[in-house]
Amino acid sequence: MTTSIKRLPGWAKVLSAFVLVLVVLFAGLRLAVLPGLRDVFGTETNDRSGPTLLKSIQDMSRYDAASGNFQVVVDLEKDAKYLPDALRGTRTLYVGAGTVDSYVDLGKIDDKDVTVNEDRTSATLRLPHAALGKPALDPDHSYAVSKQRGLLDRIGDIFSDNPNGEQAVQKLAVEHISDAAKDSQLTARAEENTTSMLKGLLTSLGFTEVKVTFAT
Numbered sequence: 001m002t003t004s005i006k007r008l009p010g011w012a013k014v015l016s017a018f019v020l021v022l023v024v025l026f027a028g029l030r031l032a033v034l035p036g037l038r039d040v041f042g043t044e045t046n047d048r049s050g051p052t053l054l055k056s057i058q059d060m061s062r063y064d065a066a067s068g069n070f071q072v073v074v075d076l077e078k079d080a081k082y083l084p085d086a087l088r089g090t091r092t093l094y095v096g097a098g099t100v101d102s103y104v105d106l107g108k109i110d111d112k113d114v115t116v117n118e119d120r121t122s123a124t125l126r127l128p129h130a131a132l133g134k135p136a137l138d139p140d141h142s143y144a145v146s147k148q149r150g151l152l153d154r155i156g157d158i159f160s161d162n163p164n165g166e167q168a169v170q171k172l173a174v175e176h177i178s179d180a181a182k183d184s185q186l187t188a189r190a191e192e193n194t195t196s197m198l199k200g201l202l203t204s205l206g207f208t209e210v211k212v213t214f215a216t
Contacts, residue, residue, distance in 0.1 A: 061107025096173025
């Protein structure tokens with residue numbers, strides 16, 4: 001009995017090779033995300049960083065008087081105009097937690113901003129208004145809730161130096177936290193705390209009347 005085996009046409013061979021590549025790629029993605037399989041090949045992490053160098057030292061004259069804790073949920077979606085989301089497009093749901101400090105720069109005070117009577121019992125201080133520091137994102141409490149990516153984006157992540165990068169959502173989280181801090185009462189609280197601190201300090205030094213004002 002003779003069995004004849006038909007050869008596959010050229011286009012079928014190309015299609016089969018493409019499917020095989022996709023299977024391997026998706027197997028690698030599943031291997032990377034499934035817990036317990038990440039170290040199946042016995043990988044280990046080595047920190048080969050060089051020594052940390054001190055570049056400069058700056059004298060700080062500001063009084064950090066208040067700190068605000070913020071949290072924002074960022075929903076960032078990027079779509080391709082002429083391609084379906086299943087093929088090209090990303091959507092990331094990210095919870096960003098961070099802090100913003102509010103401070104009064106005491107280094108800007110000069111002699112004309114401080115008035116003391118002859119008996120050194122009364123003092124008047126004129127301070128600059130409180131300002132906001134830069135938002136600091138907390139990596140321990142910030143995380144991606146979900147990530148949706150099209151097929152082409154998933155394949156591109158494999159060849160990227162920073163696969164599944166979250167810089168875009170982190171940047172948006174920082175911007176939203178900064179805007180929220182500007183709309184909050186953080187600077188007002190900082191000025192209240194600074195006033196209380198200075199009154200308590202000068203009272204302990206013998207002053208019976210202390211007045212603190214802020215520049216207009």
